[in-house]
Amino acid sequence: MNNDQLFADDSDKLDPKKVLAHMEDPIVSARWEGNLKEMVELAEFELLKKLPEKPEAVPEIARAVVFSICSTMGGSVIYLPRGESLKRAMRDAEIYREWLDAGAQPHELVRKYQLSSAIIYGIIKRQRGLHRQNGPDLFGFEQETIH
Numbered sequence: 001m002n003n004d005q006l007f008a009d010d011s012d013k014l015d016p017k018k019v020l021a022h023m024e025d026p027i028v029s030a031r032w033e034g035n036l037k038e039m040v041e042l043a044e045f046e047l048l049k050k051l052p053e054k055p056e057a058v059p060e061i062a063r064a065v066v067f068s069i070c071s072t073m074g075g076s077v078i079y080l081p082r083g084e085s086l087k088r089a090m091r092d093a094e095i096y097r098e099w100l101d102a103g104a105q106p107h108e109l110v111r112k113y114q115l116s117s118a119i120i121y122g123i124i125k126r127q128r129g130l131h132r133q134n135g136p137d138l139f140g141f142e143q144e145t146i147h
Contacts, residue, residue, distance in 0.1 A: 039066045095120065096127035 043062035051058060081089060095113060098104040104112075106120045113120070 036066060036070070039069070092123045092127060095123050096131075099124055 040059075040062050043065050044058050047058045047062055048055060051061075080086075091113065095109055098109060099106070106117060106124070109115070109120045110117055115123075
């Protein structure tokens with residue numbers, strides 16, 4: 001513990017498996033009030049749609065995801081977009097992934113997403129900028145050109 005901390009940070013000593021095992025207890029799960037409980041319920045709802053063949057695994061997966069988010073981002077004030085803004089951000093990220101990882105050509109993305117060429121090129125440009133902001137250029141993105 002350094003002088004800047006009043007109390008030692010023991011969050012890295014939490015064992016996710018033990019924490020999640022205790023979540024089976026209805027008394028413990030009832031204490032996950034408010035936003036955490038709602039996050040788990042939303043995760044369960046979406047996972048049940050995606051994993052209908054494994055409904056018994058859904059609660060554990062949902063709690064594990066929420067626990068991971070809390071462990072990583074807990075204590076932070078974050079903005080969560082909603083509605084059209086969220087859908088647009090997710091679409092733009094998918095367009096960028098298809099262009100970068102799958103080698104999709106911009107004219108293919110124009111047809112698939114029913115957007116103009118200018119919008120597709122703008123999305124790719126903005127996404128490249130966002131990806132550069134998030135870390136050093138370890139993969140040569142600066143040399144990349146739009147197909």
